[in-house]
Amino acid sequence: MKFFVDTADIGEINELNTAGLIDGVTTNPSLIKKAGRDFKEIIADICKVTEGDVSAEVIAIDQQGMIEQGKILAKIASNVVVKLPLTGDGLKACRALTAEGIKTNVTLCFSANQGLLAAKAGATYISPFIGRIDDIHTDGMELIHHLRVIIDNYDFKTQILAASIRTPLHVRDSAIFGADVATVPPAVLWGLLNHPLTTKGLDQFVEDAKAADIKI
Template sequence: MGSYPDTVNLLEYLRSRSQIDCDSLDLELATELGPFVDCTSNQADSYLELLLPQRKAILERSAALGRQLLSEYPGVKYEQLAVEIAMVNLSLAITPLITGAIHVMSNPTLTSTSEIVENAQRIANLCRRIAPDFDMSRLCIKVVATWEGLQACKSLTALGINTLATTLFTMEQAILAGEVGCIYIAPFVHELKAFFDATYDDGGPNLNLCVEAQRYYKERHCVTRVKAAGLLNAGEAKQLAGVDSMTIAPELLRTLSNTHEAEIGITDSSIFERETKASGQKIEEHSFVNEERKYREAFARSYDGKGKWKTQEAINIFCEYQIKAEGLLRDISVTSPTQRDLLLQC
């Protein structure tokens, strides 16, 4: 590699300003560009990873264990349980390559608070069962930022289970997530659809939500931290330098790793740098945790209704991949001898 006088590697510079996480379950990527702190994942990541030939053993092992444990979880369909096991297995595989937590997403098709709580507890139990020596403080459950999902986070916090509020597009969601004790929120810089449809124009990034939420939490000494998600390019990453954390997809990670720029120019790009220098009044405090009607009305109005629409669109996409993953596990046929061999590996 040639020298770059008076420049810095962009990925390493960002690591000096923010926690950098891997938004992928790709073991080769984590080895190549790590160490990362956390690893975030979702139903789409998991489904696409399970299609890879090198993941066949995890796919079959998860199917076998799902059949074995099904009777222990009345009311849960085999394919749902098997997907949960597969997602836990994929996340556990990457833990030796990261220094922080794995973020496993709960089933996005579940809509009631009680269902989400039960689902998250089951994921935690599966994690303990598959890896008894795993430090459970390194597990974080990603929960969709609906009213019901965030109320589930409140219950899970009381149970000692870490949560992250995902599919988050508004300050109303951010405020409630802080009130219920989420350790992270993941504001989406872009609509999720922009990552699955190259022709889709979502109108540009919403970077200010990350700034506003982080400032709100710090002013009130909240435990909740901002983990920016859904970045599309290096320019957005530079602007977010200084955010608590950002989780970055593989293609952009490689771009950042191969980019060298003058440090002063990168620093000047940061909206957090400008926020630090600016003196402003505190953001007005709100409380929604015990005010469902107030929250729903404020959320519905946020960004002229676009926040609510973007949230539902993102949830719908994750639901599609949940269903695809269930179909993949449903179609796995495990013969008895192989099943015994696979179960011995669990």
């Protein structure tokens, strides 16, 4: 499974890159607002330090506006993926941009039927929002499973990009149920390393090395 990091912070992206942990980046208007810089400049800078796909979201909600903004965003760098909402106009824009060879990420997916429509529209990625589904007492992982079956049944090329990831368990279960990608906040991604037995074992090794006066 590929890991994308969900952030617009260049420092966080660079730190994860040094560990070889990420394959791409996703952003949204909320993350851009938090970064406090010009939108297109941030996307350009992220693309410079990221070899994989970088999702940049349109702000228009009508078909023509999304198409025009998508073309502008796609010109920033070759690895930009245009992020579109899962609406009728969004799917029309997806079809038009895909026809021009522009990658798309259809976001705000909350049902298997929505995902099926996005795949038929030619989306490069479909983003089911796992955490938000859990918030309404529904099983987000069931959606990942249903999307995996549907996409495989009909050999769609759309990749499942598990989003709204909040815990290491979300990451683990997304991998088990066959998501192609998980987009993960930096803190959660680093949190995948944590296990009390790892910490306990390392502490014991360090203590024993000192006691044995081991030198390398």
